Amino acid sequence: MGIVLNQSLKNTIITYIGFGIGAINTIYLYPFFLGATYYALTNYILSAASIVMPLFAFGMQNSLVKFYSQCKTEQEESQFLSFTVLLPLLLSIPLFLIGLYFFDDISAYLSKKNPIVKDYLWLIPFTGLCMAYFEIFYAWARVHMHSVFGNFIKEVALRSLSLLALVGVYFKWITVIEFVYVTAGIYFLAFTVTMFYAFHLKKPEFQFSIPHNAKDIMVYTFFIILSGSVATLLLDIDKIMLNQYIKIENIAYYSVATYIALVISVPSRAMHQIVYPITAKLMHDNKYGELNDLYKKTSINLQVVGGFVMLCIFVNISQLYEMVPKEYGGGILVVFMIGLSKYFDLILGNNNAIIFNTKYYRAVLFLGVVLVFLTVGLNMIFIPIFGILGSAFATLLSITLYSLAKLMFVVKRLQLYPFSKQTLYSMALTFVLFLMFYFWQFPLSPIIAIGLKSILVTISYVYLNYKFMISIEINQVIDTVLKRLKIKL
Incomplete structure (x- = not known):
């Protein structure tokens, strides 16, 4: 666990600094400087871009991590890296052409309830492509065991630049409308900087050739697209659907609540950056004893750290909401529901890394597709009745079911189990302290x-x-x- 602990600790510190900056943006600057409407609009564009990102990345960020360790020569490495960078660009062209052809129909549907989104829809594919290539070059760095810089860009730099842009709005250097475009530009800058950093780690020698294991890569990539789409849809589809049923301002109220709850998942995000390639290597070498040990360690360590974060949020939530405009106050229950779903996902440790590096991953991905349809259906039922609370409940139920399905799959198929008696002790301790302090x-x-x-x-x-x-x-x-x-x- 040496390199895991070292880089995970650095990534955790960086991620929490980023979330601290994000908290300033989310709780104070966005609501007061930008206003609910343009805050909601910005979040809608970023959420929609996150949803289309897996299509533009074509799963290459995950394929890069899985297959890079199998390259035996410098020639194979260069060939594979070229393939992961050039293929998504090639496949993105028809996606853009299809979007352009049906743009009027798409824009009419998405702006039916909130006409303001129509003029900004083109920013969605642009930002989505920038996000996709950021993830690809970030994976490029991670396979060379350099996860910290990319994590800094993702967690700290993006939010710091957004903070500067919000300050620019306050001092009237830019307008709220220009802020939306500046946000897209920030993601382009993040992708560009990460690309040059990746090239610094491994000088590219681009080759227009197909790797010998291209078939295996393409099959794996197809299912990773499903996986990435499922994971992103479960995370962001609620904001997209809120736009279809209620006023866009509600996305701002919902975004504040979900951002607070997402802080709980920071330890998992930080550890995952370095644990993923290690998990892939252990599975490739068939070292399942070491893998099971890693599984248990990541589970309990994430539970302890994530439980602490969740506890601090839950016991302070009422005071926290005294610091935001009153119209945001309806999001307290949203924090509890989304927070609990993140906590449960957290205690599964490196479950996702295990699944995505096994030959059995396809069945779980198809189950994830079913759960996306369930999520959409639940949102369609509950949003018109309960508004943002209905969307939060739909998300809680969907993510919990998906997490349970993944856990049972790993237990049944691979005989790997993340829990121990310490898991129950940790839950009990966290619950008792919550009752004491809330x-x-x-x-x-x-x-x-x-x-x-x-x-x-x-x-x-x-x-x-x-x-x-x-x-x-x-x-x-x-x-x-x-x-x-x-x-x-």
């Missing part, structure tokens, strides 16, 4: 109250996890820190 309100300003309660929660949570030895690896880290500080517990 109803304890401090009659102070929101920021001071959040800070004070978070300190108390941190001390209680860390101490109890340490004493009950929930995670051996985390205890070792704490022991190292305590030894340096010459403190004994």
Whole structure:
């Protein structure tokens, strides 16, 4: 776990810095500087771009990680890298032509409830293509065991540039309309910088040739497109469907709530960057004993860290919403529902990495397609009745079912199991601390109250996890820190 712990720790710190910047943007700058309408419009464009991104990437970011370790010579490496970069560009051309031909019909449908989106729809494929190539070149860096820089671009740089653009809106350097275009430009810049960094790690020697294992790559890629589309749809389809049924401002209210809940998934995002290629290597070498050990370690470590983040959010949520405009207040229950779904997905550890590197991945992907249809159906039922709460419930139910299906698949097919008695202890500990602190309100300003309660929660949570030895690896880290500080517990 040395390289995993080292780069995961760096990625976690970077990701949380990024989420901290994002929190400033989401909770304060977007609502107050941009307003609900253009905040919602920006989120709608980015969500739609995320949905089309897997089609433009053609699954090459995952194929690169899976098949790169199988290249035996420099020639094969160059051939494979060229293939992963050039094929998506070639296949994106007909997608753009189809979109252009049906643009009027598509725009009429998507702007039926909210006409404001019509003039900005062309930004969706542009941003989606930038996102796709960012992921491809980020994967290029990851297979060379350099995940930190790309993670910095993704988590910190993008949000920092958005913050600067929001400051520009405040000082009237740019208008709210120009901000929407600047956001698309930021994603283009991120892709460009990551591309040059990837080329720095491995100088490209582009070849217009097809790898010897192209058939295996294409079959795998087809299912990865399904997988990426399923995962993105489960994450972003709610915002797209909100646009079809209720006023666009509700997307802004929903986005604030979901962003707060998404903080829970940060540890998983950080660890996944480096664990994915290691999982692929272990499976390729048939080292299932080591893989099962890695599976359990990632599960309990993510549960402890993610449980702490979830606990801090849940016990402070009322005070947190005192800091945003009142019309956003209906999102508190959304935070709970989306947060619980993220927590459950978190405790599955490197489950996704295992599935996507096994020959059995196709069945689960088809199940994911079924769940997308379920998600759409549930949103169609619940959004008209309950608004953003209905969408949150549909997301909670869909993601939970999908996570359960993936867990059962790995357990039944591969006899790998992520849970232990420590899993139950961690859940019980988190629930007890939630009951202790949630109803304890401090009659102070929101920021001071959040800070004070978070300190108390941190001390209680860390101490109890340490004493009950929930995670051996985390205890070792704490022991190292305590030894340096010459403190004994």
